[in-house]
Amino acid sequence: MPKVTIDGHSIEVPDGTTILEAARKIGGKIVPPAMCYYSTLKTSGGYCRTCIVKVSKGSERDPRPMPKPVASCRTTVMDGMEVENITSPDLMEARAGVVEFLLINHPLDCPICDQAGECHLQDLSYEHGLSKSRYEFERRTFEKIDIGEKIKLHMTRCILCYRCVKVADQLCDGRVHGVINRGDVSEISTYIKNVVDNDFSGNMIDVCPVGALTDRTFRFKSRVWNVNPVDAHRDCKKCAGKVMLWQKGPEVFRVTGRKDTYGEVIDWICNECRFDKKQTSDWVIEGPSNIERTSVISQNHYTLPEPAHKPLLNDVKIVPDHYQIDNKK
Amino acid sequence: MGKKILLKNDHIPGIQSYDVYRQHGGYASVEKALKTMTPEVIVEEVKKSGLRGRGGAGFPTGLKWSFLAKPEGVARYLVCNADESEPGTFKDRYLMERIPHLLIEGMIASSFALGAKTSYIYIRGEYFYVARILEQAIEEAYAKGWLGKNILGSGFDFDLHVHVGAGAYICGEETALLESLEGKRGNPRIKPPFPAIAGLYACPTIVNNVETIAAVVPIINDGGDAYAQIGIGKSTGTKLISASGHINKPGVYEIEMGITVEDFIYSDEYCGGIKGGRKLKAVVAGGSSVPILPAELILKTAAGEPRLMSYESLADGGFATGTMLGSGGFIVMDESTSIVKNLWNFSRFYHHESCGQCSPCREGTGWMEKILHRILEGHGKMSDVDLLWDIQGKIEGKTICPLGDAAAWPVASAIRHFRKEFEDYVQKPSSIKDVKHYYRLHEAGTAS
Numbered sequence: 001m002p003k004v005t006i007d008g009h010s011i012e013v014p015d016g017t018t019i020l021e022a023a024r025k026i027g028g029k030i031v032p033p034a035m036c037y038y039s040t041l042k043t044s045g046g047y048c049r050t051c052i053v054k055v056s057k058g059s060e061r062d063p064r065p066m067p068k069p070v071a072s073c074r075t076t077v078m079d080g081m082e083v084e085n086i087t088s089p090d091l092m093e094a095r096a097g098v099v100e101f102l103l104i105n106h107p108l109d110c111p112i113c114d115q116a117g118e119c120h121l122q123d124l125s126y127e128h129g130l131s132k133s134r135y136e137f138e139r140r141t142f143e144k145i146d147i148g149e150k151i152k153l154h155m156t157r158c159i160l161c162y163r164c165v166k167v168a169d170q171l172c173d174g175r176v177h178g179v180i181n182r183g184d185v186s187e188i189s190t191y192i193k194n195v196v197d198n199d200f201s202g203n204m205i206d207v208c209p210v211g212a213l214t215d216r217t218f219r220f221k222s223r224v225w226n227v228n229p230v231d232a233h234r235d236c237k238k239c240a241g242k243v244m245l246w247q248k249g250p251e252v253f254r255v256t257g258r259k260d261t262y263g264e265v266i267d268w269i270c271n272e273c274r275f276d277k278k279q280t281s282d283w284v285i286e287g288p289s290n291i292e293r294t295s296v297i298s299q300n301h302y303t304l305p306e307p308a309h310k311p312l313l314n315d316v317k318i319v320p321d322h323y324q325i326d327n328k329k
Numbered sequence: 330m331g332k333k334i335l336l337k338n339d340h341i342p343g344i345q346s347y348d349v350y351r352q353h354g355g356y357a358s359v360e361k362a363l364k365t366m367t368p369e370v371i372v373e374e375v376k377k378s379g380l381r382g383r384g385g386a387g388f389p390t391g392l393k394w395s396f397l398a399k400p401e402g403v404a405r406y407l408v409c410n411a412d413e414s415e416p417g418t419f420k421d422r423y424l425m426e427r428i429p430h431l432l433i434e435g436m437i438a439s440s441f442a443l444g445a446k447t448s449y450i451y452i453r454g455e456y457f458y459v460a461r462i463l464e465q466a467i468e469e470a471y472a473k474g475w476l477g478k479n480i481l482g483s484g485f486d487f488d489l490h491v492h493v494g495a496g497a498y499i500c501g502e503e504t505a506l507l508e509s510l511e512g513k514r515g516n517p518r519i520k521p522p523f524p525a526i527a528g529l530y531a532c533p534t535i536v537n538n539v540e541t542i543a544a545v546v547p548i549i550n551d552g553g554d555a556y557a558q559i560g561i562g563k564s565t566g567t568k569l570i571s572a573s574g575h576i577n578k579p580g581v582y583e584i585e586m587g588i589t590v591e592d593f594i595y596s597d598e599y600c601g602g603i604k605g606g607r608k609l610k611a612v613v614a615g616g617s618s619v620p621i622l623p624a625e626l627i628l629k630t631a632a633g634e635p636r637l638m639s640y641e642s643l644a645d646g647g648f649a650t651g652t653m654l655g656s657g658g659f660i661v662m663d664e665s666t667s668i669v670k671n672l673w674n675f676s677r678f679y680h681h682e683s684c685g686q687c688s689p690c691r692e693g694t695g696w697m698e699k700i701l702h703r704i705l706e707g708h709g710k711m712s713d714v715d716l717l718w719d720i721q722g723k724i725e726g727k728t729i730c731p732l733g734d735a736a737a738w739p740v741a742s743a744i745r746h747f748r749k750e751f752e753d754y755v756q757k758p759s760s761i762k763d764v765k766h767y768y769r770l771h772e773a774g775t776a777s
């Protein structure tokens with residue numbers, strides 16, 4: 001098994017493991033942020049470039065460093081590889097550049113966006129972004145459209161991570177959803193407006209890292225940190241039926257898939273579970289969900305578990321302070 | 330007269346047609362290859378020739394060919410990159426328009442060497458009329474038995490198709506080209522795998538430029554060693570240069586690698602000097618993506634050596650004082666040229682052509698264009714120049730495909746060598762409203 005060292009932490013991983021997955025096995029602060037990679041979607045990753053890392057030693061056999069930063073989500077480890085992530089100031093600056101690029105045309109309408117509190121872009125800019133934008137031009141905007149009965153597309157917020165396109169390709173039948181135009185006027189679009197009508201299309205909402213795809217049955221009903229996530233399941237013929245119910249009192253505001261530490265869905269759920277089962281009586285309740293994210297959404301809920309290792313680099317401020325506060329509890 | 334191999338019969342009337350082409354030795358390389366050579370021997374000859382890819386990167390062609398995977402029972406493809414959309418580059422068009430059979434001959438011989446039974450010429454959408462010329466030539470070649478089943482009784486079956494793109498510069502990037510050829514959106518693929526392992530329809534594929542494939546013909550005819558004799562050092566053979574800008578004789582020239590840049594610009598055989606006898610200001614030597622160099626650095630290297638038309642000499646000094654041969658799009662600018670305006674034009678192009686897959690290129694190209702436009706319009710700030718420098722640095726090397734670099738390098742080099750001009754645009758907007766006027770004042774030393 002190849003051995004890789006990331007920011008001084010070594011780990012042995014199976015052949016074919018990516019640098020990002022190896023870093024996730026180590027855990028903690030050295031895990032590169034990922035805006036487009038999604039562990040359960042094939043061929044995802046490589047687009048956003050937030051996960052870039054510096055490979056300071058290629059492998060035992062060929063120790064030369066790689067000439068450019070590489071996307072850790074699409075680069076497989078080699079035996080003896082050495083990777084610098086948060087220990088390289090150059091790399092951190094390059095990543096801050098990527099974050100800036102993602103933000104220059106983003107509307108930053110968090111106060112009215114349903115995704116706020118569970119938005120990966122919000123977390124990312126909090127951790128890596130500048131407090132003031134250097135972009136002084138008009139930001140690009142698009143009209144909001146409905147794609148299918150239950151999903152709202154607000155393209156203005158999209159970061160073109162292609163995750164929803166992969167959901168459409170891998171979970172839904174036919175080619176119904178993709179990208180049109182190119183460059184900075186690229187647009188997520190459907191073959192024919194409203195055509196997205198498939199039992200699994202709702203998963204696009206879960207994979208969208210920002211508020212570009214939102215649940216029309218939940219829009220503007222509540223801030224996410226004001227509803228409580230509860231694990232629940234039901235016997236479903238179409239999917240695993242394992243979900244999170246987001247409740248205020250007995251009322252179910254929305255249903256989503258269950259997500260891992262990195263906010264990525266573990267089991268896809270069908271649209272019936274997601275949109276049509278909004279009574280607690282539809283579900284067998286398992287208990288409060290454990291939200292393991294360094295995000296606003298975890299505030300007021302449950303504490304984070306201890307990281308897998310003691311971070312060596314306490315001096316590097318890379319996550320918001322509440323992460324550290326929670327850890328001390 | 331300089332050595333010509335690709336364009337040696339260019340002057341012959343009717344060379345476009347099969348009969349005239351054949352009378353002048355056309356298709357000899359296919360005869361020689363199929364009757365007397367094995368694929369391995371041809372690859373060996375190409376290696377010996379030292380031929381390097383003419384599409385821009387200059388990667389050794391023989392080496393690239395030897396990377397081609399050859400799993401049992403899996404088709405292999407050769408794809409000719411005729412997407413030629415780099416501003417300043419028009420040599421492939423010239424070659425295909427004038428001597429279409431040379432490309433077809435090269436495709437047959439190269440495909441035989443690579444074991445490809447079907448190959449494609451992917452041609453830029455705007456070259457639709459050239460596509461017709463090629464299609465007609467292919468028809469002739471089929472009729473004469475150079476294409477189709479059992480060519481020359483050798484048992485080699487080979488089909489060649491022309492595929493017309495839809496007008497996107499990015500489809501010249503080899504993996505975007507393959508996506509487009511497969512009927513998909515032309516987005517560059519994330520590598521690895523490289524095309525030589527998994528290319529067209531996930532089969533092993535070689536992508537080569539038009540000129541590269543054409544050069545295989547003389548390499549087979551005269552041998553790799555003879556080809557390697559031409560040129561200088563590791564820049565073997567001849568190169569087609571598309572010369573444009575403020576010169577007396579714009580056009581496509583075949584040069585032997587190693588002639589001096591000065592000779593190329595000023596001799597009557599090539600560009601014939603600067604129009605109106607004006608002074609040379611700057612040159613973009615290899616298509617819009619390569620760094621621009623001011624007159625003193627394009628004519629001589631930083632060490633004071635004469636700069637030569639070769640991969641190595643043009644790159645001498647790295648990006649600090651050198652540039653690249655690139656695709657051979659040689660753009661000459663005289664003293665009346667506004668570097669800022671020219672850069673804005675290039676930046677507008679890259680902004681328009683970014684596929685939009687990766688964040689730095691999608692967002693950064695537009696940002697740079699807007700800042701440059703603001704400077705050009707006289708609304709720039711002094712901090713804009715540093716901002717541009719910072720943005721280009723944050724794009725370069727952080728993208729999926731080299732279009733990001735191609736957008737960054739012109740900005741970096743223009744600021745590196747012509748910073749003062751950007752600052753003048755910012756500080757004296759009134760004097761630059763009329764660009765020509767500004768330069769006249771500037772020359773006389775009265776601009777203030």
Ligand SMILES: Cc1cc2nc3c(=O)[nH]c(=O)nc-3n(C[C@H](O)[C@H](O)[C@H](O)COP(=O)(O)O)c2cc1C
Nearest residue numbers: 382383384410412413414501502503537538541731
């Ligand atoms: C944005 C972009 C555009 C390109 N356009 C062309 C082109 O029009 N023609 C070409 O031959 N190569 C082009 N290339 C280079 C190709 O990717 C590839 O390297 C080349 O076709 C390989 O052929 P060669 O080895 O014969 O040069 C382009 C590369 C990039 C990144």
Ligand code: SF4
Nearest residue numbers: 158159161162164208
């Ligand atoms: S809509 Fe969301 S999931 Fe789809 S590409 Fe945009 S940001 Fe990604």
Ligand code: SF4
Nearest residue numbers: 684686687690728730
């Ligand atoms: S660098 Fe630009 S053109 Fe190339 S893949 Fe990225 S966005 Fe597309």
Ligand code: FES
Nearest residue numbers: 046048049051073
């Ligand atoms: S997560 Fe790796 S490039 Fe987006």
